[in-house]
Amino acid sequence: MISPNTIKIVKSTAPVLAEHGEAITQAFYKRLFIQHPEMKNIFNMTHQKKGTQPKVLANAIFMYAQYIDQLEVLGGAVESIAQKHVSLTITPEMYPIIGENLLAGIGEVLGDAATPEIVGAWAEAYQALADILIGREEDIYLDRTKKESGFRGHKDFVVLKKVVESTAITSFYLQRKDGTAIPEFQPGQYIALTLTIPNTTHQHTRNYSLSDCNCKDYLRISVKKETGTPDGVASTYLHENIEEGAVLSVGMPSGEFMLKEEDKPVVLIAGGVGITPLMSMYKYLTNRTNRKVTMIQCALNSNVRAFETEIEEGKKREGVRSILLYDQALETDVLGKDYDHQGYLDAATLAAVPYLKESTVYFCGPKAFMANTLSLLNILGVEEEAINYEFFGPAEELELVN
Ligand SMILES: Cc1cc2nc3c(=O)[nH]c(=O)nc-3n(C[C@H](O)[C@H](O)[C@H](O)COP(=O)(O)OP(=O)(O)OC[C@H]3O[C@@H](n4cnc5c(N)ncnc54)[C@H](O)[C@@H]3O)c2cc1C
Ligand code: HEM
Structure with missing residues (x-):
């Protein structure tokens, strides 16, 4: 129970902390990685370099401060953080380490303004939030371990098969190394992989959505090779160095982007490699249910498009259809024959989807694609409760596009 005095102090200092939120979280992470370099094995250090994770943490803390006397409002946020933490095998023992460094970050940025009373109040508030997260995470861990083949923490999985899906995406089929059934x-859920990559100073943990039906005896992930300056560390290593027989350290499947239990039609909208969780949903829906399904796949062109065979296979079932959009079609890609629409997803294409307004919609892809999709769904009057999406990075607010 947080004391009334703490609530008062936290609420009154929250705007100041919000103003300096990113500076505080930057200072926090800097301290954390100096004092606990082992934390680099868990945190995505690219999110640190790009500043996305400090921003997300700053927002989470500020939101918490605003609602400190109505914690029930945080329910949804707590669940998605807890699911992410569980995938990464975060333990209760790690919370004091984060707490100490966060409070030190507050002290460093606010200087003399961080009086012992203020720091004490924030320490109490952090502990209360930590208790909520630890409690929820423990429930999830227990629930998972109770299930057949469930486990806690990371386990060794062996690569059964490596399949090139397109010039950009390669799939890895995984089974438990000790022969136990898969969890x-x-x-729609994802796993975390923790990779030990030669000639790098720490391990690299990344989330990957499961891309096949939950009716198989393997877990499948499908990874896009991230090119850029520099090339993506984990995805390049997976593409270039991980072959059949390799052993990978894998966390428990987690996440709350999953199909709702209902019979409504489903519309799946995929941008690029964002198709992976939707592919898992598509394969489940087409193999195990009679629900009407529309898969809208947006890709650059036929070179990078993945899963053509699996999408066509699903369409053999009545009530399943797909729409394929290319925005950088090759000369050899013939409109009307090889693909259905040139350019980005637009209102007319989406409005033509049968049962759109009665459907539950799931989408995933790059941030700009997601913002555009959300705007179109709003314009076309799809109810907010019917809209579900997943971020391939720290969850952010989507800014609607006009
Ligand atoms: C829930 C979830 C599910 C996901 N599912 C999938 C999936 O199914 N398939 C998939 O392919 N990915 C998925 N991802 C993304 C995945 O976790 C990785 O982020 C992705 O593979 C890139 O990791 P990387 O190590 O290869 O690239 P990183 O090394 O993390 O680099 C990422 C990008 O940042 C750029 N970059 C690196 N350093 C800098 C810098 N200093 N400044 C600016 N830019 C820089 C790189 O050029 C690259 O383009 C998912 C993510 C989440 C959170
Ligand atoms: C009260 C305490 C905490 C809060 C409020 C918090 C909040 C968050 C939030 C908002 C995210 C982003 C979720 C998303 O991807 O959408 C996140 C991710 C994460 N958290 Fe926590 N967290 C807390 C404690 C911890 C602890 C103790 C650890 C242990 C090391 C930890 C490790 C991580 C990691 C590794 C990620 C993923 C980071 C990334 O992808 O870059 N967190 N957390």
């Missing part, structure tokens, strides 16, 4: 998961 249960819901289509």
